[in-house]
Amino acid sequence: MSFEKVLTRYQDIPGYTGTLDAYEAQGGYQALRKALKEMQPAEIIEAVKRSGLRGRGGAGFPCGVKWGFIPKDSPKPVYLVVNGDESEPGTFKDRMLIEEEPHQILEGIVLASYAIGCHQAFLYCRGEFVRGARMLRRALDEAYAKGYIGRRILGSGFDLEVVLHRGAGAYICGEETGLLESLEGKRGQPRPKPPFPAISGLYRCPTVVNNVETLSNIPHILLRGPEWYAGIGPAKSTGPRLFSVSGHVERPGNYELPMSVTLRQLIFEHAGGIRGGRRLKAVIPGGSSSPVLTEQHLDVGMDFDSLAAAGSMGGSGAVIVMDDTTCMVRVGEIVSRFYHHESCGQCTQCREGTAWLHKTLRRIEHGQGREADLDLLLDMCDNMKGKTICVLSDAAAMPIESYLEHFRDEFERHVRERACPFGEGSGD
Amino acid sequence: MISLATRQRVDELVTRYPEKRSALIPILHEVQAEAGHLSAAAIEWVAGYLSLSPADVMSVASFYDMLEMEPVGTHMIYVCQNLTCAMLGAEKLIRHLEGRLGIRMGETTPDGKITLRRMECLAACGAAPAIQVDGEYHDQMTPEKLDALLDTLQARSNR
Numbered sequence: 001m002s003f004e005k006v007l008t009r010y011q012d013i014p015g016y017t018g019t020l021d022a023y024e025a026q027g028g029y030q031a032l033r034k035a036l037k038e039m040q041p042a043e044i045i046e047a048v049k050r051s052g053l054r055g056r057g058g059a060g061f062p063c064g065v066k067w068g069f070i071p072k073d074s075p076k077p078v079y080l081v082v083n084g085d086e087s088e089p090g091t092f093k094d095r096m097l098i099e100e101e102p103h104q105i106l107e108g109i110v111l112a113s114y115a116i117g118c119h120q121a122f123l124y125c126r127g128e129f130v131r132g133a134r135m136l137r138r139a140l141d142e143a144y145a146k147g148y149i150g151r152r153i154l155g156s157g158f159d160l161e162v163v164l165h166r167g168a169g170a171y172i173c174g175e176e177t178g179l180l181e182s183l184e185g186k187r188g189q190p191r192p193k194p195p196f197p198a199i200s201g202l203y204r205c206p207t208v209v210n211n212v213e214t215l216s217n218i219p220h221i222l223l224r225g226p227e228w229y230a231g232i233g234p235a236k237s238t239g240p241r242l243f244s245v246s247g248h249v250e251r252p253g254n255y256e257l258p259m260s261v262t263l264r265q266l267i268f269e270h271a272g273g274i275r276g277g278r279r280l281k282a283v284i285p286g287g288s289s290s291p292v293l294t295e296q297h298l299d300v301g302m303d304f305d306s307l308a309a310a311g312s313m314g315g316s317g318a319v320i321v322m323d324d325t326t327c328m329v330r331v332g333e334i335v336s337r338f339y340h341h342e343s344c345g346q347c348t349q350c351r352e353g354t355a356w357l358h359k360t361l362r363r364i365e366h367g368q369g370r371e372a373d374l375d376l377l378l379d380m381c382d383n384m385k386g387k388t389i390c391v392l393s394d395a396a397a398m399p400i401e402s403y404l405e406h407f408r409d410e411f412e413r414h415v416r417e418r419a420c421p422f423g424e425g426s427g428d
Numbered sequence: 429m430i431s432l433a434t435r436q437r438v439d440e441l442v443t444r445y446p447e448k449r450s451a452l453i454p455i456l457h458e459v460q461a462e463a464g465h466l467s468a469a470a471i472e473w474v475a476g477y478l479s480l481s482p483a484d485v486m487s488v489a490s491f492y493d494m495l496e497m498e499p500v501g502t503h504m505i506y507v508c509q510n511l512t513c514a515m516l517g518a519e520k521l522i523r524h525l526e527g528r529l530g531i532r533m534g535e536t537t538p539d540g541k542i543t544l545r546r547m548e549c550l551a552a553c554g555a556a557p558a559i560q561v562d563g564e565y566h567d568q569m570t571p572e573k574l575d576a577l578l579d580t581l582q583a584r585s586n587r
Contacts, residue, residue: 077446086551087548087549087551088549089510089511089512089548089549089553090511090512090549090553091549091551091553092551092552092553092554094551095551095552120446126551127457127492127493127494128494128506128547128550128551128560128563129551130560130563130564131563131564131565163444163445165450165453165454166453166454166457167453167492168453168456168457168492168493168494168495169492169493169494169495170491170492170493171548182453183450184447184449184450185447185449185450185451185452185453185478185488186449186452186488187487187488187491188491188492203446203447244553244554245554246512246553246554246556247511247512247515247516247553247556248515252553252554252555252556253554254554284511288510288511288549318553320511320512320515320553322515326515330514331511334509334510334511334514335511338510338511338548338549341548342548344491
């Protein structure tokens, strides 16, 4: 089946700059005109439910269902918070959407806000995205000037303010309640759930938190219809998805595809195969939190459910490809160093667990590991999962368990030979 | 210490939010942009402005990687050390930078011009190994490209 790009169709327009004029020239803001004129908020929620759109940030939760959790006729204000804090290692698609097609995000924001009854939306942009914040600022100014955002949008009775908010560097602020804390001017420490943000979110008011890519889909769903959207890809993982492919492939980059694509097609057809014709060793299919897959899994579909059935997850759509020069203990050392650095520190299992995981993996990689360390790692992982306020602890433990499951002999060899068989710092 | 221009931007920032504490991180960005880092006096000023305790502001500021509690160089070089970049040579870049500048990651050159910083995934894995210099991305870096970049930076700050 031929697939026509949706979110990244701008890539085929030479010299495209993401300005308002350029976006309008390809049909931008038509969905907003149509929705404000012809659709009631409840109809929009219904359409998004029927489209089957699932969140593109990591959890894959059905977007329309999430919107439907917002209480009707809430006496408190309702907020939309946009998660543009992309920081799951391996992921670089939201940054691309922010820098290249900011109006698509803004149109999605206005539509989502109209649907849930929000009059002030907050766009949280990762602090390191300096150019991205600049592009969003420009796009916001253009949209305000043209009446797509502000008072009485396009002559309707709908008002919306959109506030651009820059983060300051903390992975945990990608977790939705950590993000809300950060937006309230606090340390980005996740909140216990329930209550979920739909009931008590920003300033303890009903709040929807949506990812940048998720919202970019909304204009297309409303303009071309939920049935068209639901017809793309597998029945339960509908619509196009951006896959960020990186690592040892010939053509790293973002690939927009239906989720019916297999891991093999993604790596070998789209990303050009393994660099230098080397052999594939391992693939992280959904960001560094996702358990690793190997050659035997290459025919798995890249939809949420098939990846879960294969023992991993679709996560953020970040596919990190590793060839046979890669040391999996070194990978574990790097991944655990990251989660140790990013643990917010409020739960003991995570704060201590990520530190000990990193310490233990580092000593194995550097030839000081002990035989008992392998089971010790598994024991630590077991103590870290399902026991904390947010899933960062699980996200740190799951990949390490999977490296041990698929590459235990490599860990044993490090211990036995008292050195890294690939040479320390492999990859340099 | 806080210029009138910064003060005006800060005054505007707090009007954007239903609760003014939400402006804390944007305010810290503004104050840091002016002074290069957040001094104890700056933290106190921000705390006073938002009616928070300095310890409260400090606890927030110290949580975020991009907020600097100590003076840093005129130019800030972030090197991504996360997985894809590490697989494609980030440590080699780090050794090269440290060797050429004679400082370790996390330090600032004695002339105060350049600070080196290890960073986690910068969302540039498709262009690994990647670095960011003063907020701008530099893709698929090599020691040679680093040399050219450092030459430009050093020439610029000598002007």
